[in-house]
Amino acid sequence: MTTIAITIAIILALVLVLILALIARMFRKVGPNQALIIYGLGGTHIVTGGGRLVIPMLQSARELSLELMSFDVSPERDLYTTQGVAVNVEAVAQIKVKNDPTSIKTAAEQFLTKSPQERESLIRLVMEGHLRGIIGQLTVEQIVKEPEMVSDRVRANVAEDLSKMGLEIVSFTIKEVRDENEYIANMGKPDIARIQKEANIAAAEAARDTAIRQAETAREAAVAQALAQQETVIAQTASEARQAEARRDLELKKAEYLAAVKKQQAIADKTYDIQANVMQQQVVAEQVRVQRIEREEQIKVQEAEIARRERELQATVLKAAEAERQRIQLLAEAERQRQILEALGRAEAARTQGQAEAEVARVKGQAQAEVIRATGEAEAEIIKAKGTSEAEAMRLKAEAFQGYNEAAILDKIITNLPEMLAKMSQPLSQVDRITVISTGDGANGSGVNQVMQDLARMVAIAPTLVESLTGMKIAELLERVPGLREHVERSAELQAISPDQDGTGAKGS
Known part of the structure; x- marks a missing residue:
């Protein structure tokens, strides 16, 4: 078994090596300066600076230089x-x-x-x-x-x-x-000739400038030499003048030194006298100092005597005065404590009074709120009663309209007749002023009477206008509707008991 296993392993290794060798042979690679063109199965592929497998018999590859x-x-x-x-x-x-x-x-x-x-x-x-x-x-x-x-x-x-x-x-x-x-x-020959000409001109100008410069240099040298000689004479004169000044300064210095010596001698003499006087003054000052020390000692003795007498006074008189002062301080402190307690009491009373006033204000606010609430409820009850009465009147009116059709028509006509008359007279109410011109000889009298008669005719023709519009005569309707008078009186009573719009009274009929 071991020999067979080894043989199999060797065969597998050989197969693996062959596969790797085949893959290595199939793998084509190029550097960054080349491109690998692979064509065949799968189309054309380009690889630069790398490698790729090329399948034999199915693909071919060529290298293209990128250098x-x-x-x-x-x-x-x-x-x-x-x-x-x-x-x-x-x-x-x-x-x-x-x-x-x-x-x-x-x-x-x-x-x-x-x-x-x-x-x-x-x-x-x-x-x-x-x-x-x-x-x-x-x-x-x-x-x-x-x-x-x-x-x-x-x-x-x-x-x-x-x-x-x-x-x-x-x-x-x-x-x-x-x-x-x-x-x-x-x-380039024209440029060369031009350059040569310019060079010759430049050389001539340079020679000319050199000669001019040499002449200028010679003149400047002569001028410089003359100036040097002049400066030499000036220097000699200045030297002699400085020598004379030096001799004069020497004589002056000698005189100044002699004067200073004499001055110092005089100062030394005076200094001796001054020093003698100073020594005399020091002796006198020493005597005065001795006297001052004696007086200071006397003062110290007197101060000790005064201190002794003060202690005697403190033992006899000042102790009593100190006790009185402490008593007065205790009384003042007690008075201050009393005033503080009174101030605290007043503050407490003011705080208590403020709390009481706040409580009164709160109770008053609650009372006002209760009054407002009661007023609102009363107004609501009034409005409710008004609505109930109006609803009842409308219900009775509707019943009357259902039971008496002609009576409803008559009621509408009579109810709207005043409004119609008001609308008819409304244009006249817009007139600010009426000027009546009357001659007094008209058949109808004066102009004022004519206006009044016109108004009366407008009111009189209102029933006729209603009859012409509705086709019903008001007199016949009044006769044909039984119990109309009782209905009108009942409606008047309901209108009398119903409150007005403000909730404070009754609306009259």
Whole structure:
């Protein structure tokens, strides 16, 4: 059993090693300067700076270089400028594949099966074509003096075409510009002649300035020499004057020293006299001090005697006075305590009075609230009674209307007749002033009588107006409705007992 197990383990190990070897062989990896293009099963895949398994017989893989490509751009034929001058331009271009997957896939479509020489040849043709077009738009002076401008134009024009191939231009530099007609060599001769002329002029001006400067220097040297001699004389004169001043100062110093010596001698003599007087004054002061000390001792003896007498007075008179003072203080303290107690009593009485007044106010407020509540209840009862009476009147009126249809019509007519008459006379009430002009000879009398007659006619025609509108005669209705008088009297009684709108009286009929 052990041998079989070992054999199985060895076989499994060999199988595992073979699987790992197969996987290692299938795994393809590239560096950061390369792109791995995997195509076949699953489409096209791009891997940069990494690795991936490539399944044999189902997938294939190729490597595409992403490194910078540098090559010379030097057209074999001359390039003609806008002036018609033939020039030979040599440049250096730096090209590389863009790093995004789309550009790498585009470059793989264009260059994957081509060698580096073929790839470079294709790119060079594109660069030379664009360079030829740009040179044809410029002058020789612009090409020679502004190479950076030429390079920028080439990069701008060729970028689109290179992008279609998945490439980008990193740099484009003009190396050399030549021509066989020596146009470029002669182009600088005017500047050279001008520079030589300016150099000769500058040399002549320099020689002239040198001569002028030498003359000025000689003149300045002569002036300086004269000034130096003049300053020498002035210095000698000043030296002699300073020597005379020094001799004068010496004599003055000698005189000052002699005067000071004599002054010091006089001061010394006076100082001796003053010192003698001072010593005499000190002796007198010492005598006065001795006398002062004697007087101080006498004063001390007198003060001791006074203190003794004071103690005697304290023992006899002051003790009694102190006892009286303490008694007066005790009486004053008792009076102060009494006043404090009285003040506290008054405060307590005021507090008690305030509490009593507050209680009275509370009771008064409760009473007022009770009165207000009772008033409200009474008003509510009045309103309730009023509503009940009005409801009863309306109920009786409704019963009368149901029982006596013609009576209801008559009641409505009679009830609304005053309001109708008021509405008819309302325009007249709006008149502020009436001016009546009467001649006295009218058939109806004066103007005032005419106005009154008109009002009377308006009132008289009201029943007729009602009869014409309703088609019913009021007199016939009065005769045809039995018990109408009793109904009217009963309604009047109900109106008399019902309260008015203010709840303080009865409404008359």
